Amino acid sequence: MNQLNQFFKLHQAQTTPYPMGLTIKRAKGCYLYDQNNKRYLDLVAGVSACSLGHRHPKVVRAIRKQLGKYLHVMVYGEFVQKEPVLLSALLADHLPDPLDTTYLTNSGTEAIEGAIKLAKRVTGRAEIIAAKDAYHGNTMGAMSVMGYEPRKSAYRPLIPGTRFIPFNEPKALEHITQQTAGVILETIQGGAGFLQPENNYLKQVKKRCEEVGALLILDEIQPGIGRTGKLFAFMDHNIVPDVLVIGKGLGGGMPVGAFVAAQHHMATLKEAPALGHITTFGGHPVIAAACRATLNTILSSKLIEQTTKKEALIRTLLVHPKIKEIRGKGLMIALIMEDANTAQNLVKEALKKGLLLFFLLFEPKAVRITPALTISEKQLKKACKIIRNILDEASC
Ligand SMILES: Cc1ncc(COP(=O)(O)O)c(C=O)c1O
Incomplete structure (x- = not known):
C-alpha cells in the first residue's frame, strides 16, 4: 500500500469499512484516471453531481x-x-x-x-x-x-x-x-x-x-x-x-x-x-x-432532451436475465439485480474492467447508472457491453 492510501485510512475519516479506495490522479469528461493512468468510464458522475462531466471547459x-x-x-x-x-x-x-x-x-x-x-x-x-x-x-x-x-x-x-x-x-x-x-x-x-x-x-x-x-x-x-x-x-x-x-x-x-x-x-x-x-x-x-x-x-444545449434517447438505449442494451428490473428516468437509472450479491459483484468486476458503477443507499439489489449528461451514445454502448459481459460470466 503506498503512503497516500495509508494516510487515507489512517488520517481521513472513513464512512464505511469497505471504501472503493480508487486513487484518482485526474479526471476529464466521462473518464477518471487512477495513479497508474488506468482509465475508467464513469457511470456515476460523482453520484449525479458532475452533470457536465469532469472539468467541463466552460x-x-x-x-x-x-x-x-x-x-x-x-x-x-x-x-x-x-x-x-x-x-x-x-x-x-x-x-x-x-x-x-x-x-x-x-x-x-x-x-x-x-x-x-x-x-x-x-x-x-x-x-x-x-x-x-x-x-x-x-x-x-x-x-x-x-x-x-x-x-x-x-x-x-x-x-x-x-x-x-x-x-x-x-x-x-x-x-x-x-x-x-x-x-x-x-x-x-x-x-x-x-x-x-x-x-x-x-x-x-x-x-x-x-x-x-x-x-x-x-x-x-x-x-x-x-x-x-x-x-x-x-x-x-x-x-x-x-x-x-x-x-x-x-x-x-x-x-x-x-x-x-x-x-x-x-x-x-x-x-x-x-x-x-x-x-x-x-x-x-x-x-x-x-x-x-x-x-x-x-x-443552451440539447443535453436535457437527449437524456430520453440515452435512457432508451440503456434499456434496450441491458436486457439480461440477471437484471430483474430497470428503474428510473433519463440518466437516473437503477439496475435491480436478482440479489445483493450480484449487485456487489457487478460493481466490483466493472471496476476491474475500467467501468465505474455504484450503489444506492437503501436498496442493496440496485446498481446506479447516473453518468454525466454529456456521456455519448458510443460510451454508453461500451459500458452496457461491459456490464452484459460481466453478467454472462459465471461468477457474477
Ligand atoms: C435526494 C437527496 N437529497 C439530499 C441529498 C444530500 O445532499 P448533500 O450530500 O449535498 O448534502 C442527497 C445526496 O445524495 C440526495 O440525493
Whole structure:
C-alpha cells in the first residue's frame, strides 16, 4: 500500500469499512484516471453531481475568471456579488411562478435544513411529514426526515414532530393535517431505488397540502438540472412545489445546495428574528460562477432532451436475465439485480474492467447508472457491453 492510501485510512475519516479506495490522479469528461493512468468510464458522475462531466471547459473557465476577481468576501446575504445574484435570477427565469427567490447553501443537506425551517416560519407550525425510505441528507434535520430507521436510530433523539407516510399511497395523505408545516418528498425517490411517483401522486399531495395550508417541499437534489428529461423532474407532474431544493448537478463538480421559494415566503427568514438563517460561505462567488456556467451550458444545449434517447438505449442494451428490473428516468437509472450479491459483484468486476458503477443507499439489489449528461451514445454502448459481459460470466 503506498503512503497516500495509508494516510487515507489512517488520517481521513472513513464512512464505511469497505471504501472503493480508487486513487484518482485526474479526471476529464466521462473518464477518471487512477495513479497508474488506468482509465475508467464513469457511470456515476460523482453520484449525479458532475452533470457536465469532469472539468467541463466552460465551468473551468468561469471558475478561473472568478478566481481572478475575488474569492470569499462576506457572509451570505450582505454584499451584492454578481455571480450569486445572476445565478439566482437565472433560476427564477427558468422556474414557474412563484419560485422566484433562491437561497444558496454549501450542500444539499444544508438546503434541506433551510427548507424545513422555511416551512415552519411560513406556517407557524412544527410538524414535518416525510416519506418512508426517503433520503434528504445527513445533518440532524435532514436525518430526521430520512425514512430509513437502520441508518438513523444510532443518532436519536432527532427532531420531534416528524411523521412518515408511504410514498405513492394516496390514502395516507389524510395524515397531512392543519398541524403540518411541510411535506417533504423526493420527486423521484433515490436511495429507495429510483422510485417514480405514480398515478398523479404528486398532484394529490399538492392538493392536500393546499387544503390544509402546508407547504410542499420537493427535493430535486438528485433528479434536478436536467437529469430526467426536464430541467426539474416536477415539471413532468403538472404541479409547482412551494419549496424546491436543489444541489448536486447544479455545481458542475463544485459543492452546492439551494432552496427556492416565493419571495414573500423567503422573506420570513429575514425578520423576527433577523438573521434567522445564515451561512458564511453559502453563495460563494466561485461556486456560483461554476453553477451559472453549468446551468447556462445545459440550457443552451440539447443535453436535457437527449437524456430520453440515452435512457432508451440503456434499456434496450441491458436486457439480461440477471437484471430483474430497470428503474428510473433519463440518466437516473437503477439496475435491480436478482440479489445483493450480484449487485456487489457487478460493481466490483466493472471496476476491474475500467467501468465505474455504484450503489444506492437503501436498496442493496440496485446498481446506479447516473453518468454525466454529456456521456455519448458510443460510451454508453461500451459500458452496457461491459456490464452484459460481466453478467454472462459465471461468477457474477
Ligand atoms: C435526494 C437527496 N437529497 C439530499 C441529498 C444530500 O445532499 P448533500 O450530500 O449535498 O448534502 C442527497 C445526496 O445524495 C440526495 O440525493
